[in-house]
Amino acid sequence: MKRLAPHSPATLACTMLLALASQTTPAAARDADKPRPVVDFTSCAKPAWPKADLAARHSGTVTLSFNIDSQGKADAGTVVKSSGHAGLDEAARSGIAKCRFKNGPGAVQMQYVWVTE
Template sequence: MTKYLAALLAAFPLLTTALAQTPVATDATAEFSTCVRPEWPKESLRKEQQGTVQLAFLIGADGNVQDTRVVRSSGYPLLDSAAKDSLSKCKFKPAMHDGQAVESWTQMQYVWRLEGPSPQKTAAAQAAVRKSDERGNGE
């Protein structure tokens, strides 16, 4: 038993040195407080277009976006472009490798989802109320 303990203690400095030399890496992450919510394109809103766009960003060692690509489209180029243009202005914490900031790719998705009644349904309801008011049936 003491022979095994002595061998383990002898190997311990080698093990800790190897662990200390293991490269430590982190991915780039968005600083969401610096991001501006994409504005819904008027034509897309009028047509009630919605979907999820997956974007890839090349983040420089300074945390700025160097390049942006659409990985998976929402199905609507206007929505993809609006998300790409807006989110590419976000600031990122760069990826780190062995304590050094490095250039890297990271991905983010943006979900375009209409909530509540659509503009068309709201307009139709308002028109129905106006017609009812014109006939004297308003409530």
């Protein structure tokens, strides 16, 4: 088997999956008939893979929580469940916080999946 350089695009691929789910809260139950905030993917830039995590070939899934205002802007967000790597968690949190959302205000949880191949 041919071994490629650790930073080769052929050996490392970043696959991003964003999943939205509303938080289950009494307010969410009361507002079940209202549309939930939805990310506008055209407004998002792909978070940069932290160099140290890329070099170490770290991967994982981070679950994040955001509050969205009526203009579609996310707050700074919080990590609900770590990927196991602080650098990946922070890169996903800060990257997704820059996205714009439709149907605000409301709360969303999102997952960002970091995968090496």
